[in-house]
Amino acid sequence: MRARARVAMWSAAVAALTLLFSGASAYAAQDTKRNTHPYFVDDGPYDFAWRVAHSRALAAVAAARGDVASEARHDAMACLFETLITNDPRLASASCESMRRLGTRLGLIDVQLAVDGIRAELALKFLNFPAAEPLLASLIARAGDVDPASPDARPLLRARVEHGVALAAMARYNEAAIEFARAREAAQRAQDLVVLGSADTWDCWSLMNQGETRRAHEACDRARPGLAQTQDMYYDLDLTYVDATLRMEDGDFASAMAGFRHAAVLAERMGGALLGPIARTQVVAALIGQRRLDDARASLEGINHDLAAGRFFMGLVPQIEYQWGTLERLSDHPADALRHFIAASQSTEHVTSLWGFRGTAWARRTLGDFPGARSALEEAIRRVETARIGVTGASARATIAREHAGLYSDLISVRWQIDGPAAAAAALEIAEAGRARALLDAMASAQVAGAAAPTLRAADVQATLGAGDVLVEYVSAEDRLLAITVTRDHIGFTALPGAGTAQTLARRVDFFESLVQEADEAAIAPAARRLEQDVLAPALTGAPATARTLIVAADGPLQRMPWDALGGSPRGLDRWDIVTIPSSSVLARRVRRASPSAAALVVAAPANADGFGTLPAARAEAAAVRRRIGGEVDELSGTAATPERLAALRPERFALLHFASHAVVDAALPMRSALILAPGDPRSAGADGRWSAGDIYGSTLSADLVVLSACATAAGAQTPGEGVMSLSRAFLSAGAGATIATLWNVPDAPGPVFADVLYRELAGGESLAAAAADARRELRRRGAPPRAWAAYVLTGNPHARIGVTPRIDPWRVGARAAAGLSFVSLLAGLSMALTRIRWRFAWPAPVLSAVILAVAAAGLQLRTSMSPGWDVGSLADRGVPQAAFAPAVEQGSVTWSPVSGADEHLVEVFDADGRPLGFPTASTAPFVAPAEAVRGWVRVEARQRGQRLARSPLTRLP
Secondary structure (H helix, E strand, O other): OHHHHHHHHHHHHHHHHHHHHHHHOHOOOOOOOOOOOOOOOOOOOOOOOHHHHHHHHHHHHHOOOHHHHHHHHHHHHHHHHHHHHHOHHHHHHHHHHHHHHHHHHHHOOOHHHHHHHHHHHHHHHHHOOHHHHHHHHHHHHHHOOOOOOOOHHHHHHHHHHHHHHHHHHHHOHHHHHHHHHHHHHHHHOOOOHHHHHHHHHHHHHHHHHOOHHHHHHHHHHHHHHHHHHHHOOOHHHHHHHHHHHHHHHHHHHHHHHHHHHHHHHHHHOOOOOOOOHHHHHHHEEEEEEOOOOHHHHHHHHHHHHHHHOOOHHHHHHHHHEEEEEEHHOOOOOOOHHHHHHHHHHOOOOHHHHEEEEEEEHHHHHHHHHHHHHHHHHHHHHHHHHHHHOOOOOOOHHHHHHHHHHHHHHHHHHHHHHHHHHHHHHHHHHHHHOOHHHHHHHHHHHHHOOOOOOOOOHHHHHHOOOOOEEEEEEEEEEOEEEEEEOOOOEEEEEEEEEHHHHHHHHHHHHHHHHHHHOOOOHHHHHHHHHHHHHHHHHHOOOOOOOOOEEEEEOOHHHHHOOOOOHHHOOHHHHHEEEEEEOOOOOHHHOOOOOOOEEEEEEEEEEEEOOOOOOOOOHHHHHHHHHHHHOOOOOOEEEEEEHHHHHHHHHHHHHHEEEEEEEEEEEOOOHHHHHHEOOOOOOOOOOOOOOOEEEEEEEEHOOOOOEEEOOOOOOOOOOOOOOOOOOOHHHHHHOOOOOOOEOOOOOOOOHHHHHHHHHHHHHHOOOHHHHHHHHHHHHHHHHHHOOOHHHHHHHHHEOOOOOOOOOEOOHHHHHHHHHHHHHHHHHHHHHHHHHOOOOOOOOHHHHHHHHHHHHHHHHHHHHHHHOOOOOOHHHHHOOOOOOOOOOOOOEEEEEEEEEOOOOOOOOEEEEEEOOOEOOOOEEEOOEEEOHHHHHOEEEEEEEEEEOOOEEEOHHHHHHO
């Protein structure tokens, strides 16, 4: 009975709600071509003032005959039309509230529902989403028993879409996605293509606000076919507007501006629908994006004129203020920009408010008001954290972090300007709040599904460090590089002015990375020494003399730095056991993984598909692992090393995973980066032999260590706030305790030596940091160039004792026995000589036997330590790709052969210490190097439409 009563109540309200959501009413029965708008109620090109007057007249007639109920209903209709023409929210809201009270007093459920719907529409019209959301939620809840496929339920479907829009506008993205999905499902059952397209269109808008551009494009693509079938004007308007916004997000400002102008024209044809004024404000944004500042100013002045004349929706004022603020910022008028940004920050719409606070912080900082900038940045960060709570997907959280990572570094920079070194602990906590949050969330989710990782206090980070540890966490702001140095007993905070701006530092690191890959130790020494003086040495001032382990949490371009190669003599590798981490919080997140049930899995020398060369040293690398590790060691190699066989062995069982294979890195689509295994069954997902980053992220591992002895497994796209989207990161996210990966393409010859020393030291009880550093030192000692030993980087817990046991080696046992016998024989011979005891043999005999046994012991010991690829120095060039072209230098004049297809060539010049001399210069050969570039370096980059085609190696200037 109760359910039937609720259905009857809803059915009684259908007439009023249909007017509200679809525009159908007794007044428009003659017009069968009316269009409906799924977001804002707008009755099209009709005379709303006449409708208000007509409804009031009908209400007066009903009052004259004493029909209070009819009077209330006609007044409700008048109220609806008033909301569509008024720009005074107080007047319209008062009218609606009086009608609702009357409906409640008379017990008119349909009037109550209609007026609640009107109030929701009124709130949406003025972009008051916090007011609209509960009203729409209430309408949906009270209509909960209505069959979505019923013809009477169309208002419910539209209400769901509008509710999703309101939720997304307040950054409650998860709830919005659920509402859009429900509307989509119900619209499919009802075969309502307009509502279906509306749900996809505004889902696209929501995804775009989260930074999920790829998924947003997919949603818009789903929405387009319905428009072709329905030819609905409002559908066309919504999709045109959202598609233009998406194009602007992609940086295609010309197409975006054309789309916004078309949306404004459509809205004008339909009597001034709200998206028309919104589109006009977005046209301004597109003009600003194209740096057409005069045109943008003229457009804004026209909008201001319409606002003053009452022809523009007041709810758009915050967005307009933000556009004014951006324009004044680009015009270098910070005081004027501040006024506009403050107004924009008061918006109830999440995105506008957030960017308003960001603009406010910039203006106050530019004007020297650092406390005011701090307050604005803290408020903006609170809104970012609110948005992160509103989503559960790792990808969505990562995109939010990427979009707003600069807020955290800006706040740290402001704290430095206000408090200096005294802000050390606060700076560390701010940095951790904005760093690698998606990775930390994934680690937290390994213990509690869907959990988000809380940020740590400074004391928690200190508690994770050992007595010999120094942690340096870098913060790369636009105008400076800052370093936070942490030990168990102290936190320091310092600026590094020698590093230069973020742009300069990026070029220096890029140069040094190339130099390490191309030159020998003598050639890299000046640049290595200068970088250490500017970036590392000031941060280590005051570090304990006994400290041995350096833990680096890099930021910005420093994430590509080969830290072991820094310094002159000694190098960083000589002084420190260096470990990199994406965030200090990683050290404190002791993920409780399942205990491994097997020792090690080695995947070596897969039978690769066409296009990948053989790896002759990979099998020797696998042999080195087997030789050093006791316990169960499974191996996949050749044609057996397929993704299917790997999955069948269940990688989650192993304490150690070691891959010696090829790898590919896709910086544009990081999830497509992959380890190259053997091709699998053509009918299976592993037919191409690739174990992709996307597959790895979806895995659950319990390995203490994953070694990725393949090309560039620590490289990838740099995501602000999150770090490098590499294969190494994928394994950390899947549950690995630590990874050893490579910064660039490496030859395979050093692999067996590195693996042999690494596992020898681990089996002997060394910490992971010490074992990895010893392996790099051994490569260097044996003559490998910097590009071989500096490529290997350890990421994770430096003090992990990897659970591997040494393999009993009979050669090693023999060596120790021979050494012991030689020592005993030597003692015996010396004793005989000293005591002049005349035994059967003269005293030199034991000494001679001791020498023979010692030589045998040394030979056996050498046999146990040798591995294939011993002379790595002579083999290190294998597999290193050659540059496409190289410049020639003669007396400071640089010439080169143009690259086919390039429309420009940029010349970069660096001094002898690796510091950039000016910006890259577009030039044709010959190029004359500046005088200060003596003994410096030059390289040429060929570009086509701004994209790199080829880059030459670095060439020494005379």
